Amino acid sequence: MQGDNAMGNSGPQEPTDSRPARDTGAARGATASxxxxxxxxxxxxxLDATVPSLRFMxxxxxxxxxxxxxxxxxxxxxxxxxxxxxxxxxxxxxAQLKRMGLPRLPSVIAVVMAMLMVLGVGALFVGNxxxxxSAQLPSYQSTxxxxxxxxxxxxxxxxxxxxxxxxxxxxQREVEAAAPALSGVARAPAVQKVQVQPPVLSPANQLxxxxxxxxxxxxxxxxxxxxxIFILLDRVDLRDRLLRLWGGNLHRATDAMDxxxxxxxxxxxxxxxxxxxxxxxxxxxxxxxxxxxAVLWGSLAAVMRFVPYLGPFIAAAFPLTLAFAVxxxxxxxxxxxxxxxxxxxxxxxVIEPWLYGSSTGLSALSLxxxxxxxxxxxxxVGLIMSTPLTVCxxxxxxxxxQLAFLEVLLGSRPVLDxxxxxxQRLLAGDAAEAIELSTTRIEALKGAVPAFYGQVGVxxxxxxxxxxxxxxxxxxRLRLVEGMDALLDELEEQYPVPDAxxxxxxxxxxxxxxxxxxxARMLAxxxxxxxxxxxxxxxxxxxxxxxxGLDLDAVRVVCVVWLAPEPTAAARHLCRRLKRRWPHVHxxxxxxxxxxxxxxxxxSAQLxxxxxxxxxxxxxxxxAQLQGASVEGAYTPAPIPADDEARxxxxxxxxxxxxPALQQLCQHTAQRAADIFDxxxxxxxxxxxxxxxxLCAHGPLSAGGGQACSAGQGLPRGLSxxxxxxxxxxxxxxxxxxxxxxxxxxxxLREQGLRFYAGVPLRDAAGHALGTLCLMDTAPRxxxxxxxxxxxxxxxxxxxxxxxxxxxxxxxxxxxxxxxSATVGQVVPQ
Numbered sequence: 001m002q003g004d005n006a007m008g009n010s011g012p013q014e015p016t017d018s019r020p021a022r023d024t025g026a027a028r029g030a031t032a033s034x035x036x037x038x039x040x041x042x043x044x045x046x047l048d049a050t051v052p053s054l055r056f057m058x059x060x061x062x063x064x065x066x067x068x069x070x071x072x073x074x075x076x077x078x079x080x081x082x083x084x085x086x087x088x089x090x091x092x093x094x095a096q097l098k099r100m101g102l103p104r105l106p107s108v109i110a111v112v113m114a115m116l117m118v119l120g121v122g123a124l125f126v127g128n129x130x131x132x133x134s135a136q137l138p139s140y141q142s143t144x145x146x147x148x149x150x151x152x153x154x155x156x157x158x159x160x161x162x163x164x165x166x167x168x169x170x171x172q173r174e175v176e177a178a179a180p181a182l183s184g185v186a187r188a189p190a191v192q193k194v195q196v197q198p199p200v201l202s203p204a205n206q207l208x209x210x211x212x213x214x215x216x217x218x219x220x221x222x223x224x225x226x227x228x229i230f231i232l233l234d235r236v237d238l239r240d241r242l243l244r245l246w247g248g249n250l251h252r253a254t255d256a257m258d259x260x261x262x263x264x265x266x267x268x269x270x271x272x273x274x275x276x277x278x279x280x281x282x283x284x285x286x287x288x289x290x291x292x293x294a295v296l297w298g299s300l301a302a303v304m305r306f307v308p309y310l311g312p313f314i315a316a317a318f319p320l321t322l323a324f325a326v327x328x329x330x331x332x333x334x335x336x337x338x339x340x341x342x343x344x345x346x347x348x349x350v351i352e353p354w355l356y357g358s359s360t361g362l363s364a365l366s367l368x369x370x371x372x373x374x375x376x377x378x379x380x381v382g383l384i385m386s387t388p389l390t391v392c393x394x395x396x397x398x399x400x401x402q403l404a405f406l407e408v409l410l411g412s413r414p415v416l417d418x419x420x421x422x423x424q425r426l427l428a429g430d431a432a433e434a435i436e437l438s439t440t441r442i443e444a445l446k447g448a449v450p451a452f453y454g455q456v457g458v459x460x461x462x463x464x465x466x467x468x469x470x471x472x473x474x475x476x477r478l479r480l481v482e483g484m485d486a487l488l489d490e491l492e493e494q495y496p497v498p499d500a501x502x503x504x505x506x507x508x509x510x511x512x513x514x515x516x517x518x519x520a521r522m523l524a525x526x527x528x529x530x531x532x533x534x535x536x537x538x539x540x541x542x543x544x545x546x547x548x549g550l551d552l553d554a555v556r557v558v559c560v561v562w563l564a565p566e567p568t569a570a571a572r573h574l575c576r577r578l579k580r581r582w583p584h585v586h587x588x589x590x591x592x593x594x595x596x597x598x599x600x601x602x603x604s605a606q607l608x609x610x611x612x613x614x615x616x617x618x619x620x621x622x623x624a625q626l627q628g629a630s631v632e633g634a635y636t637p638a639p640i641p642a643d644d645e646a647r648x649x650x651x652x653x654x655x656x657x658x659x660p661a662l663q664q665l666c667q668h669t670a671q672r673a674a675d676i677f678d679x680x681x682x683x684x685x686x687x688x689x690x691x692x693x694x695l696c697a698h699g700p701l702s703a704g705g706g707q708a709c710s711a712g713q714g715l716p717r718g719l720s721x722x723x724x725x726x727x728x729x730x731x732x733x734x735x736x737x738x739x740x741x742x743x744x745x746x747x748x749l750r751e752q753g754l755r756f757y758a759g760v761p762l763r764d765a766a767g768h769a770l771g772t773l774c775l776m777d778t779a780p781r782x783x784x785x786x787x788x789x790x791x792x793x794x795x796x797x798x799x800x801x802x803x804x805x806x807x808x809x810x811x812x813x814x815x816x817x818x819x820x821s822a823t824v825g826q827v828v829p830q
Contacts, residue, residue, distance in 0.1 A: 638723025
C-alpha cells in the first residue's frame with residue numbers, strides 16, 4: 001500500500017514530496033539536481049555533436065584574425081618576407097665563401113655588396129638605355145600620327161552595322177524630343193561642365209612631392225636590406241628559434257624546414273634560369289628584327305617574369321608599342337608579336353616543365369588562387385612572393401597534422417589513390433568512369449592485368465569488406481555489386497585469355513560473400529592470362545549445397561579466396577570437407593583479408609591447406625608451383641639490356657673487379673647504409689656478364705645473406721635482384737618478395753629467406769650501371785621516396801670515392817679515415 005501511495009503521489013506533487021523517491025535504489029543514478037541519468041547522457045551526446053561545429057567556428061575566427069594581421073601588418077611583414085626570400089638566394093653564396101675559409105661576417109658583407117653592385121650596374125644600364133630611347137621618341141611622332149590617322153579613317157568607314165546604328169540613333173533622338181511634350185514638363189537647360197584646374201606648384205614643392213613619392217619605396221628597400229643582413233648573420237640562431245616555436249617532434253620539424261628551404265631555393269633558382277633563357281632570346285630576336293632598345297626590353301622581360309601571370313603581358317606591351325611607333329607599316333609589329341608568342345610557347349611548354357618539374361609541389365589551381373590572395377593582401381609584391389609563400393604553407397600542412405588540409409588544398413599530388421578513386425566511382429553508380437580509370441591504369445602498367453588486380457582490384461574489394469557492416473547502405477552495396485560485375489566483364493572482354501593448354505584447370509572459389517566471388521573471378525582471369533587455365537565458380541558461397549554441386553574429380557588445384565579478416569574457422573571447416581570429398585585436390589587458401597601474425601607454414605598446416613597466400617601475387621606463385629611449373633616460370637629472371645656490351649666494357653675498364661684497395665671503402669659504405677636504414681644486411685655488388693659479384697656485405701650471414709652475400713661470392717645473374725637494377729638503370733624496391741609475382745618463386749631468394757630488397761645503381765662517369773648498393777631484410781618493411789633518394793646519394797658518394805682513388809693511383813681510403821658522407825638533400829636521378 002505504501003508503494004501504491006508512493007506511486008500515486010509521484011505525479012503532480014510539490015518537489016518536497018518527490019524527495020523520498022530519489023532515495024530508493026532504482027533512482028540512485030540520478031544527478032544532484034534530480035534529473036535521471038538518461039538526461040545526462042543525452043546532454044553529453046549533444047555536446048559531443050556540437051564539438052566539431054565549435055572547432056570549425058574557432059578555426060574560421062583564427063583564420064580571419066591571421067588574414068587581418070597579414071593585411072594590417074603588411075608594412076612590416078612585406079619587407080620581412082622579401083628579406084627571407086632573398087636570404088634563400090644569397091645563403092648558398094655565403095656558405096661557399098665560408099667553405100673557402102672566410103668568416104661569416106665578411107662573407108655576408110661581401111655577398112650583400114656584390115648584390116648591391118649588380119643591382120646598381122643593372123639600374124645604370126637600364127637608365128642609359130631608357131635615356132637614349134627617350135631621346136629618339138620625338139622622331140617617331142609623325143609615324144604615330146599617320147598610323148593613328150589611318151586607323152581613325154578605317155574605323156569611320158561604313159561597316160556592316162552602321163545602318164542599324166544610324167537608325168537606332170534617329171529613333172532615340174525622336175523619343176527624347178517627344179518625351180517633354182508628352183509629359184508636359186519643360187525641358188531643363190543643358191548642364192554646363194566646370195573643370196577645376198590644379199594650382200601650379202613651385203620647383204621646391206615639386207621636389208618635395210617627388211621625394212614623398214619615392215620615400216615609401218626607399219624605406220621599404222632599406223628595411224629589406226637590413227633584414228637580409230641580419231637574417232644571413234643570425235641564420236643558425238633563427239633556425240633554432242623556429243625549431244623551438246614548432247615544438248613537438250624535432251625530426252618532423254627538421255624535415256619540414258629542410259623541405260621548405262630546398263623547395264624555395266630550387267624554385268627561385270629555376271625561376272632565374274627560366275627568365276634568363278627567356279630574356280636573352282628576346283633581346284637577340286628584337287635586335288635582329290630591328291626594334292630599338294632590344295637589350296632593354298630583353299632585360300625587362302626577364303625581370304617582369306618574376307611577376308606571375310601579369311608580368312609577361314606588361315613586358316610584351318613595351319616592344320609592341322615601340323614597333324608600332326617605329327615602322328610605318330605593320331611588318332615590324334607582326335614580327336615582334338610572332339617572336340613573343342614563339343618564346344612564350346617554348347618557355348611554357350618546354351623550358352619550364354623541364355627545369356621546374358615538381359619543384360614546388362603546388363597544383364595549377366592553387367597557384368592561381370594563391371596569386372590572387374597574396375596580391376589582394378600585399379599588392380604587386382604579394383603577387384611576386386605568392387609561390388614561395390604558398391610553398392611554405394604546403395610544407396607546414398604536410399608536417400603539421402592540425403593543418404593537414406593545406407596539403408590537400410594546395411598540393412599537386414593526388415589526394416585519393418587509384419583504388420579509392422575506383423571504389424568511389426562504384427559507390428556513386430558510375431561504372432563507366434570506373435572502367436575508364438581501370439583501363440587507363442592497365443595501360444600505364446603496359447597491359448599487365450594481374451598487376452592491376454593486385455595493386456588496385458583487391459584493395460577495392462578490401463575497402464568494400466571494411467565498409468560493409470559499418471557505413472555502407474543497401475543501395476551502396478547494390479551499386480558496388482553491379483559496378484564490379486560490369487568492370488570485370490569489360491576487362492575479361494578487353495583482355496581475353498589465350499587458348500587453354502592440355503592441363504587441368506584450376507578452380508577458383510569464393511569463400512563466403514559476393515565480394516569473395518569477385519576476387520575469385522580476378523584470380524581466375526589473372527591465372528589464365530599467365531597461361532595457367534582457371535575457372536571461377538561463382539554460383540554461390542561455400543555452403544553444403546554448393547559443395548555437393550561441385551565436380552572436382554579432374555581438378556588438381558582449388559583456390560578459395562576470402563577477403564573477410566580472420567576466416568580461420570570457416571577455412572578449416574571447408575578444407576576438411578574438400579579433402580574428405582576429393583583427397584587428391586591441392587588446396588590454396590588465398591586469405592587476402594589478412595590473418596594473425598603467425599608463420600604461414602604453421603597456419604596452413606593447422607587449416608589443412610596445401611598452401612596459404614596473403615596476396616594475389618603470392619597466390620599466383622603458389623598455384624604455379626602446385627601445378628608443377630618450372631623455376632623459370634615461377635619468377636622473372638633479370639633481363640639483359642640492349643647496351644650491356646658497352647656496360648661490360650666500362651666495368652672491365654674501371655678495374656674495380658680486380659682492385660682490393662676498394663674493399664675498405666665499400667665495407668665502410670655498406671656498414672653506414674646498414675646503420676642508417678636499420679637493416680640487418682647491406683651489400684655492394686657488381687654485375688658481370690654471367691654473375692653478380694659481391695664486393696662486400698655488412699651484417700650476419702644468418703640475416704639472410706648466405707654464401708651469396710659473402711665477399712667475393714655471388715650468384716647467377718638471372719637469379720639476382722641486382723641484375724634487375726642494372727637492367728632498369730634505376731632503383732628497385734621490393735617491399736615483400738614473397739608477395740611479389742616477379743620474385744616470389746626465385747629459388748635463391750627463397751633459400752636465403754629474404755623478404756625485403758632496396759637497391760640503387762652504381763653509375764660511372766658515363767652513366768653505366770656497374771653494380772648496386774642494396775639493402776636486404778628477412779621481414780617486409782616500408783621504404784619511401786626520401787629514403788630511396790638518400791640511398792642513391794650514398795651510392796653516388798661511393799662512386800665519387802672510387803673515381804678519387806683511381807685519380808690518386810693509391811688506396812681508395814687510408815686506414816682509419818672515414819668515407820665521404822652522403823648528401824641528404826641531394827637530388828639524384830632515379
